[in-house]
Amino acid sequence: MKREQVPQDDENLLEGKTREVCYAVDEKGDYVQVLSSGWEPKNTALIQAWEQIDEEAKEALAQIKAGHASPLAFYMARCMFDIKLLSAYTAIPKRKIKAHLNPENFRKLDAATLEKYAEAFSISKEELICCPDVTAALPRGKQDEPVHGYSRHNGDA
Amino acid sequence: MTIDFRHNQSAHCENGSTANLLRYYGIDINESLAFGIGSGLFFAYLPFIRINHIPVTSFRPMPGMIFKRTAQTLGVKVFQKKFRDREASMAALDAALAQKTPVGLQVGVFHLAYFPRPYRFHFNAHNLVVYGKENGRYLISDPVMETAESLNYDELMRVRWARGMFEPRGHMYYPAKIPSRIDLPAAIVKGIRRNCREMLSIPLPFFGVRGIRYVAGQVKKWPDKLGEKRASLYLGNFIRMQEEIGTGGGGFRFIYAAFLQEAAKALNNPRLRELSQEMTAIGDRWREFAAIGGRIIKKRNNEQESYEAMSAILAEIADREQHLFGALKKSVS
Numbered sequence: 001m002k003r004e005q006v007p008q009d010d011e012n013l014l015e016g017k018t019r020e021v022c023y024a025v026d027e028k029g030d031y032v033q034v035l036s037s038g039w040e041p042k043n044t045a046l047i048q049a050w051e052q053i054d055e056e057a058k059e060a061l062a063q064i065k066a067g068h069a070s071p072l073a074f075y076m077a078r079c080m081f082d083i084k085l086l087s088a089y090t091a092i093p094k095r096k097i098k099a100h101l102n103p104e105n106f107r108k109l110d111a112a113t114l115e116k117y118a119e120a121f122s123i124s125k126e127e128l129i130c131c132p133d134v135t136a137a138l139p140r141g142k143q144d145e146p147v148h149g150y151s152r153h154n155g156d157a
Numbered sequence: 158m159t160i161d162f163r164h165n166q167s168a169h170c171e172n173g174s175t176a177n178l179l180r181y182y183g184i185d186i187n188e189s190l191a192f193g194i195g196s197g198l199f200f201a202y203l204p205f206i207r208i209n210h211i212p213v214t215s216f217r218p219m220p221g222m223i224f225k226r227t228a229q230t231l232g233v234k235v236f237q238k239k240f241r242d243r244e245a246s247m248a249a250l251d252a253a254l255a256q257k258t259p260v261g262l263q264v265g266v267f268h269l270a271y272f273p274r275p276y277r278f279h280f281n282a283h284n285l286v287v288y289g290k291e292n293g294r295y296l297i298s299d300p301v302m303e304t305a306e307s308l309n310y311d312e313l314m315r316v317r318w319a320r321g322m323f324e325p326r327g328h329m330y331y332p333a334k335i336p337s338r339i340d341l342p343a344a345i346v347k348g349i350r351r352n353c354r355e356m357l358s359i360p361l362p363f364f365g366v367r368g369i370r371y372v373a374g375q376v377k378k379w380p381d382k383l384g385e386k387r388a389s390l391y392l393g394n395f396i397r398m399q400e401e402i403g404t405g406g407g408g409f410r411f412i413y414a415a416f417l418q419e420a421a422k423a424l425n426n427p428r429l430r431e432l433s434q435e436m437t438a439i440g441d442r443w444r445e446f447a448a449i450g451g452r453i454i455k456k457r458n459n460e461q462e463s464y465e466a467m468s469a470i471l472a473e474i475a476d477r478e479q480h481l482f483g484a485l486k487k488s489v490s
Contacts, residue, residue, distance in 0.1 A: 001407070001411060001440065001444065006406075013273065013275045013276070014275075014276075015273045015274060015275070017271065017302070018273065018301065018302045018303045018304075019303060020301065020402050020403075021166055021167055021168040021301075021405060022168065022405055022406045023168065023405040023412050023414070024411065025437060029434070031189070031411070031415035031418050031433075033168075035303070039400065040448075040451060041396055041400065041448050041450060041451025041452075042396060042397065042400035042401070042447065044396075044451040044454050044455055045393040045396040045397045045400070045450070045451065046275060046276075046397060046401075048390070048393040048454055049393060079267075080209075080278065080279055081279075085320060089320050
């Protein structure tokens with residue numbers, strides 16, 4: 001890759017927080033570090049991964065609406081936790097987490113347990129309890145301005 | 158309390174932490190040298206180990222290897238520690254900082270506050286250096302970030318105790334003893350030889366050049382075997398591993414090519430510069446492979462841009478890398 005070929009395909013996936021170092025050759029053929037704000041194929045692959053997560057979160061949401069699952073299912077999908085990982089973070093036994101995926105059991109949970117779950121997902125207890133909105137699916141680029149195009153950016157930051 | 162530590166941005170977190178720490182102790186080394194001496198170039202495709210139902214692909218050795226090997230090869234003694242207790246891990250960090258020692262840490266990125274959100278997966282083998290503490294905030298040189306960052310006690314403890322695969326368990330490290338003389342050329346030769354061995358001689362079909370050839374054989378079967386949707390997810394995952402933050406482009410091939418230029422200078426061996434050019438050309442092929450993959454995922458590919466075509470590029474890359482590492486091995490023997 002030549003220096004002038006280093007792509008700058010910014011799709012706000014780095015959220016303006018940084019650019020990444022690429023290695024490319026200059027006119028003399030010597031390697032130099034060049035900063036890049038993104039490259040389309042890799043952006044595409046990353047967006048695809050989030051769309052997949054988004055899809056799983058929406059499926060969980062449908063389950064919740066139908067009364068088959070608790071809000072835990074949604075946040076697990078959105079935050080990419082399986083039962084094993086959630087158990088590791090919260091120190092709640094896997095068997096209990098499975099039980100808490102049932103809406104009836106979830107409703108009876110005490111504040112301390114809810115707090116543990118909320119902390120693992122980096123949300124508030126209130127957010128965890130109230131049935132999540134579909135637009136709350138995935139992280140978005142910046143807090144205030146909607147990011148062009150991708151629905152996965154919409155909603156709760 | 159701050160240590161006079163220079164934050165240098167790098168492509169990859171582990172090379173970057175390694176190079177920044179060693180440079181603090183006066184070893185004149187940059188990212189690509191650290192990468193090459195640590196024999197960082199690799200390929201692995203593990204069809205039987207899946208994350209989110211997708212086979213694991215890696216363009217680098219196991220996390221921690223690059224630092225370990227680079228330090229060992231240069232004769233640097235390393236202090237390393239993992240912990241049972243969270244508070245103890247933070248106390249040990251504070252104690253080292255009080256001695257004016259910059260400390261390398263392994264952390265998870267999922268809860269890493271300053272990291273771009275779209276990149277915050279449950280990945281626990283990220284590396285950074287803490288070089289001070291001011292007003293209760295830890296000063297952080299994260300090699301992939303353009304500028305220095307900071308985290309408070311709870312934020313830092315949280316990422317040091319991320320859970321899941323590659324749990325850091327507070328893992329901290331720093332160079333403990335620097336040899337009085339560093340033999341850079343010898344270290345470079347050692348790093349190159351080890352890398353040739355790993356790319357050419359692991360007797361399993363999933364690693365090194367054999368691994369690339371194996372995937373070449375698989376890719377063309379994906380659409381029929383998995384269906385369009387899953388085939389495209391496999392493709393996306395592969396491209397992410399190849400181009401994700403930290404690879405410097407082309408699955409680390411360009412960083413390695415940069416290393417070969419440095420090696421050519423240090424060893425006064427012009428052949429290595431030629432091989433660097435060859436590596437660059439191979440890196441460009443990896444990029445073309447990803448570009449086609451991206452268009453397939455977006456369904457914007459033309460007729461020639463198929464899984465078959467991608468498979469052919471990989472087979473060609475495998476041949477070219479086999480040739481390159483063979484020639485490289487000869488050039489340093």
